[in-house]
Amino acid sequence: MSDRPTFLLDGEEVPFTPGQTVLQAALAAGRYIPHLCYHPEFTPHGSCKVCTAKVNGRTVASCTTPAESAIEVDSNTQELNDLRRTLVQMLFAEGNHFCPSCEKSGNCVLQALGYDLGVMTAGFRHLYPDRPVDASHPELLLDFNRCVLCELCVRASRDVDGKSVFALSGRGLTKHLIVNSESGRLADTDVSVTDKAVEVCPVGVILRKRVGFAKPIGQRRYDKRPISAQALDDAPRPPDGGGHA
Amino acid sequence: MTQATQQVPNVEALVRKSVARWRHDPTRLLQVLREIQEALNYIPTGALTIVARLLRLPLSRVKGVAGFYSFLSTEPWGRYRVLFSDNVTDRMQGSERLLAEMSHRLWVEPGKVSEDGLVSVATTSCTGLCDQGPGMLVNGRPIGRLTSERVEEICGLILRSVPLDDWPAGLFLVEDNVHRADALLGHGLEPGDAIRAALHRGTQGHSEHAANERSWREGYVGAALGPLAVLEEVKRSSLRGRGGAGFTTGIKWEACRHSTGNERYVICNADEGEPGTFKDRVLLASHADLLFDGMTVAAYAVGAGQGFVYLRGEYRYLLDRLNEVLERRRAANLLGAAICGQPGFDFDIEIHVGAGSYVCGEESALIESLEGKRGVPRNRPPFPVTRGYLQQPTIVNNVETLCAAALVAVHGGDWYRSIGTLKSSGTKILSVSGDCVRPGLYEYPFGVRLRQVLEDCGASHVQAVQVSGPSGTCVDQDDFDRRIAFEDLPTAGAFTVFDSSRDMFEVAHAYTQFFAHESCGFCTPCRAGTSMLMHSMDKIRDGSGTLHDLREIARLNRVLLMSAHCGLGHTACNPILDTMKRFRPMYERRLRSRDFAPAFDLDAALGRARQMTGRDDPGAHLENLP
Numbered sequence: 001m002s003d004r005p006t007f008l009l010d011g012e013e014v015p016f017t018p019g020q021t022v023l024q025a026a027l028a029a030g031r032y033i034p035h036l037c038y039h040p041e042f043t044p045h046g047s048c049k050v051c052t053a054k055v056n057g058r059t060v061a062s063c064t065t066p067a068e069s070a071i072e073v074d075s076n077t078q079e080l081n082d083l084r085r086t087l088v089q090m091l092f093a094e095g096n097h098f099c100p101s102c103e104k105s106g107n108c109v110l111q112a113l114g115y116d117l118g119v120m121t122a123g124f125r126h127l128y129p130d131r132p133v134d135a136s137h138p139e140l141l142l143d144f145n146r147c148v149l150c151e152l153c154v155r156a157s158r159d160v161d162g163k164s165v166f167a168l169s170g171r172g173l174t175k176h177l178i179v180n181s182e183s184g185r186l187a188d189t190d191v192s193v194t195d196k197a198v199e200v201c202p203v204g205v206i207l208r209k210r211v212g213f214a215k216p217i218g219q220r221r222y223d224k225r226p227i228s229a230q231a232l233d234d235a236p237r238p239p240d241g242g243g244h245a
Numbered sequence: 246m247t248q249a250t251q252q253v254p255n256v257e258a259l260v261r262k263s264v265a266r267w268r269h270d271p272t273r274l275l276q277v278l279r280e281i282q283e284a285l286n287y288i289p290t291g292a293l294t295i296v297a298r299l300l301r302l303p304l305s306r307v308k309g310v311a312g313f314y315s316f317l318s319t320e321p322w323g324r325y326r327v328l329f330s331d332n333v334t335d336r337m338q339g340s341e342r343l344l345a346e347m348s349h350r351l352w353v354e355p356g357k358v359s360e361d362g363l364v365s366v367a368t369t370s371c372t373g374l375c376d377q378g379p380g381m382l383v384n385g386r387p388i389g390r391l392t393s394e395r396v397e398e399i400c401g402l403i404l405r406s407v408p409l410d411d412w413p414a415g416l417f418l419v420e421d422n423v424h425r426a427d428a429l430l431g432h433g434l435e436p437g438d439a440i441r442a443a444l445h446r447g448t449q450g451h452s453e454h455a456a457n458e459r460s461w462r463e464g465y466v467g468a469a470l471g472p473l474a475v476l477e478e479v480k481r482s483s484l485r486g487r488g489g490a491g492f493t494t495g496i497k498w499e500a501c502r503h504s505t506g507n508e509r510y511v512i513c514n515a516d517e518g519e520p521g522t523f524k525d526r527v528l529l530a531s532h533a534d535l536l537f538d539g540m541t542v543a544a545y546a547v548g549a550g551q552g553f554v555y556l557r558g559e560y561r562y563l564l565d566r567l568n569e570v571l572e573r574r575r576a577a578n579l580l581g582a583a584i585c586g587q588p589g590f591d592f593d594i595e596i597h598v599g600a601g602s603y604v605c606g607e608e609s610a611l612i613e614s615l616e617g618k619r620g621v622p623r624n625r626p627p628f629p630v631t632r633g634y635l636q637q638p639t640i641v642n643n644v645e646t647l648c649a650a651a652l653v654a655v656h657g658g659d660w661y662r663s664i665g666t667l668k669s670s671g672t673k674i675l676s677v678s679g680d681c682v683r684p685g686l687y688e689y690p691f692g693v694r695l696r697q698v699l700e701d702c703g704a705s706h707v708q709a710v711q712v713s714g715p716s717g718t719c720v721d722q723d724d725f726d727r728r729i730a731f732e733d734l735p736t737a738g739a740f741t742v743f744d745s746s747r748d749m750f751e752v753a754h755a756y757t758q759f760f761a762h763e764s765c766g767f768c769t770p771c772r773a774g775t776s777m778l779m780h781s782m783d784k785i786r787d788g789s790g791t792l793h794d795l796r797e798i799a800r801l802n803r804v805l806l807m808s809a810h811c812g813l814g815h816t817a818c819n820p821i822l823d824t825m826k827r828f829r830p831m832y833e834r835r836l837r838s839r840d841f842a843p844a845f846d847l848d849a850a851l852g853r854a855r856q857m858t859g860r861d862d863p864g865a866h867l868e869n870l871p
Contacts, residue, residue: 046624
């Protein structure tokens with residue numbers, strides 16, 4: 001890995017392959033930068049801004065910023081972690097998130113980020129949006145209350161499943177997830193439980209029915225270890241095992 | 246334009262006609278939806294399905310676009326759709342009272358449709374009639390100078406269901422109000438002058454590149470400089486973008502010219518959405534030929550074959566006139582194939598109309614919208630000059646910039662640079678409105694002091710000027726000797742004057758509302774943060790604000806500045822921070838003295854219970870409880 005170009009992340013060298021973004025290179029090298037709408041299998045999107053870092057003094061979304069030789073990236077600083085905490089708080093206040101009664105609890109990226117960043121309260125007035133659930137589909141439930149608008153399902157359905165079952169409509173605070181049917185109901189789309197879009201939801205919006213508590217709370221993905229550790233296992237690594245894996 | 250008729254048209258036929266007019270091109274989705282909206286007053290779900298089928302797009306995508314733009318609706322509006330312009334200048338001129346009067350006369354609740362479906366009355370962001378406000382749009386047609394009498398007259402026409410074409414033409418009169426013309430507004434050029442000048446420049450001198458380049462697009466015309474000559478003049482002029490950011494036009498053009506692609510595009514940004522700006526309205530209405538000359542010169546310089554004007558939805562009423570100008574220019578060989586007889590110089594212009602979205606003024610969001618998508622700013626890099634419209638090299642320039650480029654083509658870069666200041670060459674058109682005797686357009690060489698502008702427009706007892714709209718800077722009298730220039734007070738053109746009778750907290754409150762309404766919702770900090778800001782401002786206005794809320798505003802500002810995706814989020818706090826700095830007493834007198842007070846007032850919430858039980862004795866009030 002010594003012949004690969006590198007940049008500095010919090011003062012330490014991180015090797016990268018040209019074409020990688022700062023976040024991709026960091027994760028591949030075993031260095032965690034908190035993130036939410038980024039997923040290793042999809043083109044970075046840059047909307048949640050949780051991965052914001054300082055590159056040569058400028059704050060940018062590290063998931064969409066190309067890695068370049070000799071840039072200096074600050075990520076694990078109090079200022080940036082404060083920012084991330086505030087952004088996660090905004091997401092909690094914007095939707096209707098009731099972790100104790102949510103079947104995604106323990107597997108939820110938003111909740112895991114909240115724990116990892118030390119979010120103790122929503123910090124803002126809750127907006128309590130009115131977002132009716134869609135239980136029309138025999139095998140799937142859509143609980144829009146928990147949507148963080150990361151567009152992972154939109155990207156997965158369009159780019160992997162080739163279906164465009166999910167899309168966004170509205171604007172600003174009224175932006176919301178919609179499905180691809182004239183009735184607006186999930187049952188009238190060609191969604192399937194095996195779709196990538198169903199699997200990829202980081203929060204509790206797209207849920208398979210009747211399996212919600214098959215694995216008990218306490219034994220779930222982020223119950224055992226924090227997301228900062230788990231995310232590194234999920235990141236694709238170069239064949240030479242670059243970084244300190 | 247929509248007619249107020251009750252016929253039920255054949256939706257399928259209508260959609261087919263519109264889709265065919267736009268050549269079944271899915272990138273024309275927004276134009277198709279807009280035409281359906283205009284014909285039916287809304288877009289029925291069935292129509293969306295037909296559009297999706299004919300354009301071979303997923304229905305979810307079509308619905309997503311229809312849901313993004315505020316002028317499109319999937320629910321019926323009134324056959325007369327009245328939208329009051331809701332800029333702060335409209336409010337200062339009494340728009341809120343007039344809206345209430347109109348709603349009362351028509352017996353309709355603001356924001357709702359009357360029970361008979363006849364009319365709806367609501368508000369919309371600044372319509373660009375600030376110099377002749379309060380303004381409104383009725384089915385897309387502008388009416389300015391609203392008074393109680395005008396509102397009464399309009400209500401009468403609506404109640405009698407008079408078709409809009411039969412309304413008195415004087416109602417729709419929009420005046421230019423040019424009070425000071427300089428090099429641009431007083432250009433005196435004929436259509437095509439700038440193109441002929443650019444071509445002529447190209448025949449002078451010799452290019453060292455000529456021998457190994459293939460065509461005029463690459464810089465070769467009979468061993469002369471060709472397009473490089475005019476590109477050189479634009480660079481030499483140091484012309485900078487007039488849309489606000491001030492990027493050097495010649496460098497943008499050169500970068501586009503040198504980018505590799507199958508096609509290159511010239512886009513005119515006529516999405517003049519910044520509240521308080523209306524200069525492009527006048528340029529489009531009265532100087533369209535100069536603009537199209539500028540676009541054609543740009544196309545020649547960068548080697549583009551196709552141009553677009555992205556016209557803001559609020560200026561839809563200018564569309565037919567602009568298309569007539571384009572037709573006339575095609576007939577005069579100023580557009581089309583072999584322009585002005587120059588072999589291979591092929592270029593044409595298509596006008597796209599927006600549908601109510603401020604963020605589409607951001608160049609990459611504008612390109613998304615032109616491609617028939619939701620108007621969300623892209624991630625950059627890549628920038629449009631390398632990967633813009635359809636991922637091809639593209640320049641996006643403001644209306645005024647392109648007009649100025651036409652002047653440069655005629656008079657040369659040195660002439661242009663001799664006007665203005667060292668770092669800001671040329672002139673700037675200011676859209677002056679607010680508290681002054683003569684609102685309208687004032688064109689000055691860069692470097693003019695605010696004091697001069699205030700004197701010329703007849704402003705007195707001036708408390709503050711909002712320079713460049715809510716995303717710009719709010720200054721007070723300590724700053725009136727500052728200059729309009731990129732090196733001092735840069736501006737996209739808005740110049741809104743507030744006299745000493747105005748409450749600057751209310752001004753900031755109105756601007757904050759604007760940003761929250763116009764956030765595209767792509768990124769977390771802007772989508773949620775602008776609403777959180779609104780909550781803090783509401784809380785202060787309602788009398789329960791504390792110092793804590795001022796600190797909270799400062800914190801939100803840091804979040805927006807550090808992490809918002811585009812300029813809208815970066816600047817959303819500006820009006821509050823500027824006014825808080827300069828007019829702090831207007832905030833403080835609203836604050837409670839305590840460090841913190843909840844937004845929720847428990848005693849007030851008990852008011853309803855008191856009303857229902859008929860109790861108002863001391864025991865029914867919280868403060869009397871032990």
